[in-house]
Amino acid sequence: MKSFQVTDFKTAPLTEVEPADAAAVGTQVLIKVKAAGVCHSDLHIWEGGYDLGHGRKPLSLKDRGVSLPRTMGHETVGEVLAFGPDAKADYNGDLKVGDVALVYPWLGCGKCETCLAGEENMCLKPNSLGVYCDGGLCDHMTVPHPKYLLNLKGLDPVTAAPYACSGVTTYSALKKVESAFNTPIVIFGAGGLGLMALSLLRRWAAGCPSSSISMRAKREAPSKPARSPPSMARRRMRSNSLRRRRRADPRVIDLVGNAARRSSASTA
Ligand SMILES: [Zn+2]
Ligand SMILES: [Zn+2]
Numbered sequence: 001m002k003s004f005q006v007t008d009f010k011t012a013p014l015t016e017v018e019p020a021d022a023a024a025v026g027t028q029v030l031i032k033v034k035a036a037g038v039c040h041s042d043l044h045i046w047e048g049g050y051d052l053g054h055g056r057k058p059l060s061l062k063d064r065g066v067s068l069p070r071t072m073g074h075e076t077v078g079e080v081l082a083f084g085p086d087a088k089a090d091y092n093g094d095l096k097v098g099d100v101a102l103v104y105p106w107l108g109c110g111k112c113e114t115c116l117a118g119e120e121n122m123c124l125k126p127n128s129l130g131v132y133c134d135g136g137l138c139d140h141m142t143v144p145h146p147k148y149l150l151n152l153k154g155l156d157p158v159t160a161a162p163y164a165c166s167g168v169t170t171y172s173a174l175k176k177v178e179s180a181f182n183t184p185i186v187i188f189g190a191g192g193l194g195l196m197a198l199s200l201l202r203r204w205a206a207g208c209p210s211s212s213i214s215m216r217a218k219r220e221a222p223s224k225p226a227r228s229p230p231s232m233a234r235r236r237m238r239s240n241s242l243r244r245r246r247r248a249d250p251r252v253i254d255l256v257g258n259a260a261r262r263s264s265a266s267t268a
Contacts, residue, residue, distance in 0.1 A: 001018060001019055001020065001021050001022055001138065001139060001140045002016065002017070002018050002138060002139045003016075003017055003018075003019065003071045003134070003137060003138030003139070004016055004017075004071065004072075004137045004138065005017055005068075005069040005070060005071050005072075005137075006045065006046050006068055006069060006070045006071075006072060007068055007069045008068065009046070009047060009048025009049075009061070009062070009068070010046065010047045010048055014046070014072075014137070015069070017069075021140070022140050022141070022142050023082070023142075024081075024082045024083055024084035024087065024142055025084050025085075025142075026084045026085070026086050026087075027084055027086045027087045027090050027091075027144065027145045027146070028083075028084040028087065028142045028143065028144055028145070029080060029082070029083055029084065029087055029095075029142065029143045029145070029146050029149060030080075030081045030082040030083075030084075030140065030141075030142055031076075031078025031079060031080055031081060031101070031103070031140070031141055031142075031143060031149075032078055032079045032081050032139065032140055033076060033077070033078045033136050033138060033139055033140065033141055034077050034078055034079055034100060034157040035075075035076070035077040035157035035158045035160070035161040036073045036075065036076050036077075036135075036136040036137050036138075036161060037073075037075030037076075037161040037162045037164075037165070038073075038075075038137075039074065039075060039162075039165050039166070039192070040191070040192060041074075041131075041165070042072045042073075042130075044061075045061060045066070045070070045072050045130075045131060046072070048060065048061050048062060048066075049061050049062075061131075065132065066131060066132060070130075070131075070134065071130070071134035071135055071136075071137050071138050072130045072131075072135050072137050073129075073130040073135035073136030073137035073138070074105035074106075074128060074129055074130035074131065074135050074136070074164060074165055075105075075136070075161040075162050075163075075164045075165050075166075076102070076103040076105070076129070076130075076135060076136025076141065076161060076164065077100060077101065077102050077103070077152065077157035077158075077160055077161045078100070078101065078103065078136070078141060078143075079098065079099070079100050079101075080095060080096065080097050080098060080099050080100075080101060080149070081097065081140070082097065083097070083146065087145065087146050088146075090145070091145070091146040091147060093146060093147065093149075093151075094151065095146050095149055095151055099151050099152075100151075100152050100157060101149035101150055101151050101152055102149070102150045102152055102160050102161070102163060102164055103129065103136065103141075103143055103148060103149060103164060104148040104149070104150060104164060105128055105129035105130055105131075105135065105148075105164055105165070106120060106121035106126070106128055106168075107120050107123075107126070107127040107128055107129060107133070107144065107148065108120035108121070108122070108123025108125065108126055108127060109123050109125040109126075109127065110127075110144075112124070112125070127144075129143075162192070162196065166192050166193050166196040167196060167200070169193060169196075170193055170196045170197035170200055170253075170255070171200060173197065173253045173255075174197060174200055174201060174204060174253070177251040177253065178204075180249070180251045181204070181205045183249050183250060183251060184250040184251070185201065185205075185250065185251050185252075185253065186250050186251070186252045186253070187201075187252075187253045187255065188252070188253070188254045188255055188256045189254070189255035189256040191255070193255040194255050197253060197255065
């Protein structure tokens with residue numbers, strides 16, 4: 001078995017290690033990794049924290065209970081090699097040896113009310129794979145239970161791997177504006193999340209008669225020079241334009257989250 005681990009926050013490249021071969025015990029499932037995505041969060045995990053911006057204190061992963069060494073990787077697809085002895089008895093899905101599956105990584109404690117309600121991603125004692133527990137930057141990996149594996153049934157592993165992170169993140173955002181797919185949807189940010197949101201939206205809103213996508217790159221606007229008060233005619237034009245915009249009622253999905261974006265969103 002081979003894996004790539006963070007052994008020191010920020011100070012060292014990932015370390016290649018060769019631990020003993022993994023085996024599935026209890027309810028675990030052993031998979032052979034076929035695709036492992038690298039998320040921007042992995043850079044922050046390697047750095048040991050997040051700069052939260054706006055002058056706030058950086059978030060320290062060590063303070064949040066992330067310990068080292070850690071194999072990162074929360075966008076993983078693997079082929080099922082073996083089930084632990086208790087896995088089958090506790091699982092009523094259709095997964096079998098040889099199937100290729102996406103690993104759901106956002107695990108919780110598995111015991112609290114939130115976890116038992118099926119919302120492990122909201123658990124206050126997270127066990128996320130690739131963050132608090134070892135993830136998929138390796139050739140073999142054990143997943144705690146078959147219920148965390150989604151049978152891909154022929155989908156391409158490399159395409160599907162990011163669905164575990166940018167896929168669910170943007171799916172969740174789009175779900176909140178689903179009822180407004182017939183009005184303009186503005187997406188800020190054309191990185192991994194933004195492009196994933198676009199590709200999901202393309203398929204999802206395909207039935208919408210007016211669906212079209214325009215991409216506009218925009219740098220931060222320079223500060224505007226002071227102007228004299230607008231004329232009455234200009235004020236009227238502006239108020240008509242505002243009324244038209246309100247009728248269109250655009251929905252904004254901000255995948256950047258900085259102050260400049262928030263102010264553009266509020267004037268969009
Ligand atoms: Zn991620
Ligand atoms: Zn929990």
